[in-house]
Every structure is written in structure tokens, then in C-alpha cells.
Amino acid sequence: MAAANRNAIKVHKEHVQNKIDEVNRRAYACGDNNVLDENLRALLKSIKELIELQSLKQDGKKKPQAKAESAKEKEQKANALFKEFDVWLKKNSVQSDSIALVGDLNEGNGLVASKDIKEGEKIIEIPPHLLITLKGAKEGNHSLKEFVNDNEMLKTVPALCLAIYLLYEKQALASFYAPYIRMLPKEYNLPINWEYEELKELQGLAQRETVKLIKNTIKQYAYLHTMRLEHKTFTPATFTLEAFLWAVSTVMSRQNEIPDGEKASQLALIPFWDMANHAEGKMTTFFEDGVVRCSAMQDFQKGEQIRIFYGRRPNRELLIYQGFVIPNNSSDVVTLVVNIDKSSTVFPEIKRLLGAESIEVVVAGGEEGKEMCLPLFRLLCMSEEEVKTIQDMEQLKEKSTQKLDDEREKKAVQMMQKLIQETLSLYPTTLKQDKDLLEKNMSQRKKLAVQARVYDKEILHSLLA
Structure with a gap:
């Protein structure tokens, strides 16, 4: 029985690797035109098949179907996550008396005013040790460091390196960042995750940029999967394409460039602050001595959603990299x-x-x-x-x-x-x-x-x- 099980595991591994090779070949077969064609349709079909294949158990059998949760159970689980995150923030000196994180907005999670707030009033202050940074990926006290510093692709694509670090922390049993990571969206509406028929609705430059992103992301995954086998940094269950796309989507939609010394800068994820949604306005977030400080860009009444200005970005960029568009965007082109x-x-x-x-x-x-x-x-x-x-x-x-x-x-x-x-x-x-x-x-x-x-x-x- 044990021998049969080992053989089943071996066969399933081969199936997964063959499908990864197929997905990679199809990504290259799409060429440089960045258009919706039969090659791209075949690529997206193979991506879906790979995700389904990797969702199976090690022996290739389906995992037991999880028991459906009632609305009350879902609410209790969500409340527990919110409480865990709030405790983590307070324990790490994040004061948020004037604002609260809620999960029932049209956008999902967001921040609301707990009291009347005046324009210019300080509302968020995040200490440097809470940030998930590129430097943390390269210099932290963890087993990922060797994988990152030996990899030319991760050296030259900072956002990809940060995504790999996020994925590493997500699968770590005792990650310091676990309360934050568990609060992140489970899935994203970024076009990189869309299916063929959905991508057909996109047109013009947005469609071409998305097709290019999909192809590049698949090539990156196939390459890093091979590197994972050499370094044994991730397990097959944690370095799936679905998990990789989640990490890439998280970084694409939430990364920020912060100072790193007097002249240099680095990419980072900023817990809690990055849960504020966007609105047209002015920049009110600054970095002083490594601390992220954000003030209100306008008056907010108690119970009103607190929004911040992400910067001047046309709707095409907002859609591709953050999964939303806004009407009357003064930066649109x-x-x-x-x-x-x-x-x-x-x-x-x-x-x-x-x-x-x-x-x-x-x-x-x-x-x-x-x-x-x-x-x-x-x-x-x-x-x-x-x-x-x-x-x-x-x-x-x-x-x-x-x-x-x-x-x-x-x-x-x-x-x-x-x-x-x-x-x-x-x-x-x-x-x-x-x-x-x-x-x-x-x-x-x-x-x-x-x-x-x-x-x-x-x-x-x-x-x-």
C-alpha cells in the first residue's frame, strides 16, 4: 500500500511538472504581439488546468470538500481575524483611535472615521518594523535569503522579489506578519487573473498590457518553480501557480516605494495604511526616520470612509495594477x-x-x-x-x-x-x-x-x- 501511494505521488508530480512545462511553452508560443488569439486562449486554458491539478492532494486525488460555512460562522471567522489584526497593531505601537478597519464597504475592507477628523490631522503612523520590505527579503534572518540573492531574476525585478518574500511569509508557520497577511484579500480583480472571455471585454492598450503581463508572469513562475526544486525553499503545496498569482497581485496592487537611506529607495508593503481606499486629492503620506505618517487630506465626519490619494494614475493603470477605475479621473489619458x-x-x-x-x-x-x-x-x-x-x-x-x-x-x-x-x-x-x-x-x-x-x-x- 505504501509503495502504491509513493508511486501515485511520483506520477502526480510528473503530471504537474509536465503541465508547468506546457504552460511555459504556450507562454512563449504567444510571441510578442500581445493580442488575444488562439495561442493566448490555449495558454489560459492550460493555466486553469494547472491550477486545478495543483489543488489536488500529493497522490493526485481530490481533497475532501470543506464543510460549507453558515453566514454566522463566516461572520465569526471574519471578526476573529479583525480582532487578531487589531491586537497585532496595538502590540506594535500602531495608534488608530481615530479610525477603524471595517469589511462591509463596497470595495470590501477599508478605513472609517471613529470620530470627526479635521484636514491635516494625523490619522496613521506605522513603525518601520511592521513593513514588509525588499531589504527584509534580501537581508532577513530566514532561509529565503539564499534563494533571493542567488537568483538573477529576483535581483532585477524588485516587485517579483517582494512577491516571493510575501509568499514565503504566508507559508511560514509562525510568521510575524501572519495577522496582516490573513487580512489581505483572498482573490483580486486585477485583469492578470481574468479568463479569455473577460479579457475580450478589455480593449486597446489595457488589453495589450494585460496580455504581456500574463505571459511574463507565467514565464517567471515556470523559471522560479525550477529554482524552487533546486533550493527546496517552498513545498509543492505552497508554491502553486494560484498562490504565486495571489502574491504577485498583492504586490502589484499594494506596493509602495519608500526611502532606504538618504538617496536610495526600496519597495514595501505597508500594513493597515494600505487598507485605505483611493480618492482624488493630494498626497498626505510621508516617510520620516523610517516611520510612515499619514494625515487626513480633508475633513471626515464620524462614520465616513477615510480615503487617501494614491497618486496621479490614469484609469488604465488603476485597472491593470489595482483592479478598479474611477469616473472623472483628472489624471486619465x-x-x-x-x-x-x-x-x-x-x-x-x-x-x-x-x-x-x-x-x-x-x-x-x-x-x-x-x-x-x-x-x-x-x-x-x-x-x-x-x-x-x-x-x-x-x-x-x-x-x-x-x-x-x-x-x-x-x-x-x-x-x-x-x-x-x-x-x-x-x-x-x-x-x-x-x-x-x-x-x-x-x-x-x-x-x-x-x-x-x-x-x-x-x-x-x-x-x-
Whole structure:
């Protein structure tokens, strides 16, 4: 019986390794186009199969189905986690008398005011020893240190290194950070975790960036899985693809760059502070002597949700890296791809200046966006002699921001409008159709994708006004 069990374990290990090899091959087979095609569909199917395979017991048999929890049991478990986290914070000198962590907001967890709070009032102070840092991964007193410092990929991709450290702490039996890690979301809405049909709802640059991220993440996992076998840092049960994607998603959505000495910086996760949700506003978090200090960016009434400003980020970045979008985002932009006509007499000179045959132009909406976009089209309307007089980017900026004669200025505007119309035509739905869709019931992920499309199209339409 023991021999049969050992053989079953060996066979299951081989199945898992073969599936990891298959997933890795499919990631490379997708190439560099970053598009939704049959290769990507096959990759996502293999990813799902690998996750299911790794969820089995060591001998390949299904694990016993967990007993379904009642609503009361779920509430009791959640309350226990909240209490454990609160005790951990207080034990480590985190004072939070003016704010409280709650779990029943639209966003899930978040912070609310326990009393009326005035703008500028200090609300959060996190001591340095509570932070999960890149330095902790590389220099901490743990067995992961050798794995991290011997690995070229982890040396060159700081966010990946931090994710591996988080995963290591999650599987540690007595991790100091356990109360914080248990409070983190069990799953994320980041597009890196979406299925093929969900990704189809994404369009434009957001879709291409997500496809690229998925491929790179799978390649990283396959490589690190091989390294894990050599170093024996993780067990097969703790270094699954599902666990890896969770750690990567956590770091992608919660990482912050903090000072590390006078000039250097490092990535870190900041417990408790990172549970505040985002709103437009101003930066009110600062690092002094290693301590994270955050003050209220506005007045908050008792019971009101406390939000902080994550920084200026367009909706595309918010969606891909944090799993949400916001309306009326003052930092929102779209990316237009301008292909230079190779038959044009100015093509060689423009390629000399720009160093490429196509240029991605990042533009905001309205008049500001037009002023960001028009200089390139003015350049395309210049004569060969005019372009030859431009020697560097500084001269290019100076020349292209100056209006041309009426005829060529009109042509530049028409070229810009044509490109915007062509960009809009790439979407299979119109702005009105997308807005009508949002009135219907749909999954949260589809709603996010449609909202992102709406905000992109609103910017494009404003450039045509």
C-alpha cells in the first residue's frame, strides 16, 4: 500500500511538472504581439488546468470538500481575524483611535472615521518594523535569503522579489506578519487573473498590457518553480501557480516605494495604511526616520470612509495594477499610435529625430489633450527643409509647438481628427452602446472593462469636439 501511494505521488508530480512545462511553452508560443488569439486562449486554458491539478492532494486525488460555512460562522471567522489584526497593531505601537478597519464597504475592507477628523490631522503612523520590505527579503534572518540573492531574476525585478518574500511569509508557520497577511484579500480583480472571455471585454492598450503581463508572469513562475526544486525553499503545496498569482497581485496592487537611506529607495508593503481606499486629492503620506505618517487630506465626519490619494494614475493603470477605475479621473489619458508614412519625403528626417517609425502619444482629454497631440502632426506637415533644421528634441519641442500657416495647421488638425476617428473605429461598440450596457446587470469584471472603455472613449470624443 505504501509503495502504491509513493508511486501515485511520483506520477502526480510528473503530471504537474509536465503541465508547468506546457504552460511555459504556450507562454512563449504567444510571441510578442500581445493580442488575444488562439495561442493566448490555449495558454489560459492550460493555466486553469494547472491550477486545478495543483489543488489536488500529493497522490493526485481530490481533497475532501470543506464543510460549507453558515453566514454566522463566516461572520465569526471574519471578526476573529479583525480582532487578531487589531491586537497585532496595538502590540506594535500602531495608534488608530481615530479610525477603524471595517469589511462591509463596497470595495470590501477599508478605513472609517471613529470620530470627526479635521484636514491635516494625523490619522496613521506605522513603525518601520511592521513593513514588509525588499531589504527584509534580501537581508532577513530566514532561509529565503539564499534563494533571493542567488537568483538573477529576483535581483532585477524588485516587485517579483517582494512577491516571493510575501509568499514565503504566508507559508511560514509562525510568521510575524501572519495577522496582516490573513487580512489581505483572498482573490483580486486585477485583469492578470481574468479568463479569455473577460479579457475580450478589455480593449486597446489595457488589453495589450494585460496580455504581456500574463505571459511574463507565467514565464517567471515556470523559471522560479525550477529554482524552487533546486533550493527546496517552498513545498509543492505552497508554491502553486494560484498562490504565486495571489502574491504577485498583492504586490502589484499594494506596493509602495519608500526611502532606504538618504538617496536610495526600496519597495514595501505597508500594513493597515494600505487598507485605505483611493480618492482624488493630494498626497498626505510621508516617510520620516523610517516611520510612515499619514494625515487626513480633508475633513471626515464620524462614520465616513477615510480615503487617501494614491497618486496621479490614469484609469488604465488603476485597472491593470489595482483592479478598479474611477469616473472623472483628472489624471486619465489615452494612448494614440501614430504611424509615420514611409513614402513621405520627410520620413527619413522624422525617423532620425524620433528614432522610430511609429510613435505612441499619450494625451489627456479636451483642449489640453489637443495641445499635447498637435505638435506631432505639425511636424508631419513640415517641409523636408524645415525638419532638417531641427537638430535635437529641445528644438523639436520649440518648433512643433508653434502654429504653422493656416493651410498646414488645418491639415495637422484634420490628420489628428482622422487618427482619433480610426482609433474609435477599432472598438466593436460605440460610446452610447457601452453606456447602455452599464445599465444592465453584469459581472464585476465585465463592468470594470466596460467602464474603462467608456472613459477612454469620452477622452477621444472630447478631442474631436
